[in-house]
Amino acid sequence: MKNRYARQELFLGEKSQSKIQNSSVIMIGAGALGSSSAEMLTRAGVGELTIVDRDYVEWSNLQRQQLYSEEDARNKLPKAVAAKNRLQQINSEITIHSLVSDVHGLNIQEMIKGHDVIVDATDNFETRLIANDAAVKHGIPFIMGSCVASYGTTFAVIPEKTPCLHCLLNHLPVDNMTCETVGVISPIVQIVAATQVTQVLKILSGEPVKPLLKSTDVWKDEKAEIDVTRLKNEHCPTCGNEQTFPYLQYKNQTKSEVLCGRDAVQIRPATTQTFVLNVFMERLKGMVTKPILNPFLLSCGFEDYRVVFFKDGRAIIHGTNDKMVARSIYNRFLQYYSE
Amino acid sequence: MNVQLNGKQVEIPEEVNSVEKLLAHYHLQSRIAVVEINKEIVMKEDYVHQKLSHGDAVEIIHFVGGG
Ligand SMILES: [Zn+2]
Numbered sequence: 001m002k003n004r005y006a007r008q009e010l011f012l013g014e015k016s017q018s019k020i021q022n023s024s025v026i027m028i029g030a031g032a033l034g035s036s037s038a039e040m041l042t043r044a045g046v047g048e049l050t051i052v053d054r055d056y057v058e059w060s061n062l063q064r065q066q067l068y069s070e071e072d073a074r075n076k077l078p079k080a081v082a083a084k085n086r087l088q089q090i091n092s093e094i095t096i097h098s099l100v101s102d103v104h105g106l107n108i109q110e111m112i113k114g115h116d117v118i119v120d121a122t123d124n125f126e127t128r129l130i131a132n133d134a135a136v137k138h139g140i141p142f143i144m145g146s147c148v149a150s151y152g153t154t155f156a157v158i159p160e161k162t163p164c165l166h167c168l169l170n171h172l173p174v175d176n177m178t179c180e181t182v183g184v185i186s187p188i189v190q191i192v193a194a195t196q197v198t199q200v201l202k203i204l205s206g207e208p209v210k211p212l213l214k215s216t217d218v219w220k221d222e223k224a225e226i227d228v229t230r231l232k233n234e235h236c237p238t239c240g241n242e243q244t245f246p247y248l249q250y251k252n253q254t255k256s257e258v259l260c261g262r263d264a265v266q267i268r269p270a271t272t273q274t275f276v277l278n279v280f281m282e283r284l285k286g287m288v289t290k291p292i293l294n295p296f297l298l299s300c301g302f303e304d305y306r307v308v309f310f311k312d313g314r315a316i317i318h319g320t321n322d323k324m325v326a327r328s329i330y331n332r333f334l335q336y337y338s339e
Numbered sequence: 340m341n342v343q344l345n346g347k348q349v350e351i352p353e354e355v356n357s358v359e360k361l362l363a364h365y366h367l368q369s370r371i372a373v374v375e376i377n378k379e380i381v382m383k384e385d386y387v388h389q390k391l392s393h394g395d396a397v398e399i400i401h402f403v404g405g406g
Contacts, residue, residue, distance in 0.1 A: 033406040123406045148405035169371050169402065170383065184405060192406075213373055215345075215400040224345040224398045226375045 004091075005045050016205035017045070023204045024048035026115040028103055028131050030079040031055070032184065033145050034121030035067040036193035037200075041119075042087045044201065048095045049087070052111055053079040054102040054266070055316075056297060056308065064186035076308070078296045100296050102268055102314055103127055105248040108134045117200050118142045121193075125169070126247075126257075132157060132165040133247040136239045141203050145196040149182050150219030152192035155212070155228070156199045162211040163232035164239040170231075188218045256323045259316065265326035269313040275337065277311050283336045305329050340393040351391075359386040361397070372401040 003009070009017040025046050027034050030053035041049055057065075057072040057079055065079075072082040080098035087096055099111065103122070108130055112118055118135050120143060122128055128144060135142035135157060142157040144165055157164050195214065202209055214225045237244045246252055256267045277298050281291060289301035299308045306318040307329065315333070317326040341350055355364045358381050362368045374381045375398040381389045391397070 029406060031406060121406055124404050125402075146403050146406045148403040151403060153400060153402060168373065213400050222345045222347065224400050226373050226380065226398050226400055227378075228373060228380065230380045231373070 008044060012201070012205055016201075019206065020201065020204050021045050021047050023116045024050070024114060025117045025119060025200060025204075026050040026052065026112055027119045027121050028052055028108075028127065029121035029123065030065075030067070030083045031061070031121060031123055032064045032186070032189040033147065033193050033196070034079075034119075035065045035083065036190055037119050037121060037145075037197050038083055038087060039067060039090065040193065040197045041200065042091045042094060042096075044197075045091065046094060046204075048097070048115075050097040050099065050111070050115065051080045051083050051087075052099040052101055052103055053083070054100070054310075054314065055079050057082050064184065064189050066186075075294060076292055076297065076299055077294065078310075081296060100310065101312065102266070103130065104268070105130045105133070105253050106250065109138065109248065112138060112140060115140060117203055119196055119200060120144045120146070128165060129169070130247040133238050133245040135159060136164050137243070137245055137248070141209075143196045143199050143203075145192045147188045147192045148184055150185055150188050151215065151217045152188045153213065153215045154192055154195045154199070155214070156203070156209045158203075158209060158211075159239070163228055164236060166238040167231050167233045167236045168213065168228060170233070185219070188216070191216055191218055256327055258321050258323065262318070263321055264316050264318045265320060265323055267315050267317065267326055267330045273313050275309070275311050275313055277309075280309070280337050287336060302333055303329065307333050309333070340391070342391060342394065343396045345398055356391050357387060358389045358391070361391060362386070362399070365399070367399065367401050370401040372399055374399050 005017055023046055025041055027038055030051050056076045057068045059073045061068055067083045067086045078100040080100045084096045084098040112134050118131055118140055120128055132142055136159045139159045144155045146153055199209055211227055211229050212225045213228045216223050234240045237246050256265055258265050281293050281298050291300040297308055297310045308316045315330055317329050320326055355361055358374055377396050
């Protein structure tokens with residue numbers, strides 16, 4: 001049989017298969033959950049897949065981020081790029097867009113436009129709430145998923161029908177949500193991603209999705225699910241009667257952020273500017289150690305830190321959890337560009 | 340007393356008799372969680388008052404950040 005989707009079509013039916021092949025899905029994040037979901041969706045034949053990720057491949061990713069290889073880690077390839085390379089080997093018939101970019105409240109609406117489903121594969125609550133705001137505003141289903149250690153949760157936000165993520169988390173300050181530093185095993189990643197992808201396939205097929213918040217602990221062998229209809233909040237600033245979409249507003253944008261469990265801080269400049277990396281590298285000569293340059297980023301030792309600088313001006317400063325320290329390193333580093 | 344927590348029978352001390360105390364007992368008090376008792380969601384403002392009884396079916400789902 002030549003039809004690569006034959007087995008799936010037998011299960012879903014011809015109509016659903018054709019809907020899937022004509023659909024477009026955006027993945028916010030291409031870490032562990034994103035790798036797993038993206039591979040399933042690619043094999044399933046989703047017509048168009050957009051992958052957004054701000055990070056690059058590191059050795060510590062290889063234990064669970066199934067799309068990446070040792071070569072990707074050696075080359076510090078951006079995840080969005082490495083993911084696309086691998087996915088296109090798996091299925092050359094679908095269209096894959098990769099965006100090496102940090103998702104924030106001011107750029108997300110442009111990214112999600114025209115997509116049928118948004119898959120949450122981020123590693124933090126803030127980006128999730130930003131995606132949730134954009135999803136509700138544009139009426140696009142948003143499939144939340146998260147995991148840590150051996151435990152994970154999923155929930156499908158269907159605008160106008162279910163409560164949104166903001167309703168579920170309920171006015172708790174984002175700053176109180178602590179960093180997770182306890183590690184993760186890959187089976188829970190697969191379970192969460194599989195649950196998310198099942199919901200994506202159902203939504204694309206036009207099947208109803210229940211308003212169930214689900215959790216699983218694969219190590220303790222525990223499962224729970226709660227119908228959260230009652231948590232739909234009419235005062236919710238995202239999906240309630242007076243929508244303000246707070247996470248899409250300029251004043252709520254983080255400019256620097258500690259990357260959980262990484263001993264690193266990300267700095268995002270307020271202005272948009274494209275940097276010519278090879279020129280920058282030239283100017284940094286003698287000031288840095290162990291430089292690596294690829295078309296997307298430059299990485300080098302600078303003072304006591306390692307700086308990974310992207311061409312959009314974003315940087316990840318390794319070796320500190322202190323935003324102030326990271327900002328001053330960033331500023332000193334950037335001086336060499338204008339000299 | 341005995342309650343059914345996330346599908347499993349567990350024994351909890353008698354003094355753990357409210358939702359608030361149950362969350363503290365499982366070190367989830369600082370987490371964002373959704374709690375359901377006998378298929379009814381308990382709103383956050385009721386955690387202190389909502390009593391637990393022997394045989395209750397309790398579901399607790401807490402949110403985590405990673406992915
Ligand atoms: Zn809401």
